Amino acid sequence: MAAASSAAAQGPLPLDAKGGPAEPAIPEPSPSDTSPSNPATETPSRRSWTRERVVTELATWLLEEPGIDAATLTRRGQGTLANWARRLFGRFDAALNAANLRLAELYPEGPPSKSSRVATTA
Numbered sequence: 001m002a003a004a005s006s007a008a009a010q011g012p013l014p015l016d017a018k019g020g021p022a023e024p025a026i027p028e029p030s031p032s033d034t035s036p037s038n039p040a041t042e043t044p045s046r047r048s049w050t051r052e053r054v055v056t057e058l059a060t061w062l063l064e065e066p067g068i069d070a071a072t073l074t075r076r077g078q079g080t081l082a083n084w085a086r087r088l089f090g091r092f093d094a095a096l097n098a099a100n101l102r103l104a105e106l107y108p109e110g111p112p113s114k115s116s117r118v119a120t121t122a
Contacts, residue, residue: 049084051098057081058099063111068096 058081061068070082070092085095103111 049080049088051088054081054085054088054095055098055102058085058095059102059106062096062099062103 057078058068061073061078061081065072070085073079073082082092085092089095089098
């Protein structure tokens with residue numbers, strides 16, 4: 001009974017052309033409400049996770065920490081990468097093997113040291 005009295009206090013509901021309750025209008029965001037998208041911070045959509053993308057991302061992580069595993073990636077906020085590695089390769093270790101092969105192709109003499117990577121990116 002209290003719900004009926006509160007609904008009556010708010011006034012009549014708007015009706016659509018058929019006489020039923022109208023759907024509430026969802027306001028469009030104003031330009032000030034939206035921030036420009038930054039691809040570096042966006043989470044990739046389902047379609048953007050490919051075997052190539054997973055291998056590239058894992059290779060980047062392996063350069064920083066050679067002993068990376070799925071649990072470590074998840075703790076560091078990269079659970080989506082670990083999940084897609086499992087989904088696309090069957091096992092996370094299979095994805096790591098592919099990433100290590102990529103690194104072997106890129107750096108036949110061995111991966112660069114951290115100090116030389118810092119110097120080349122600066």
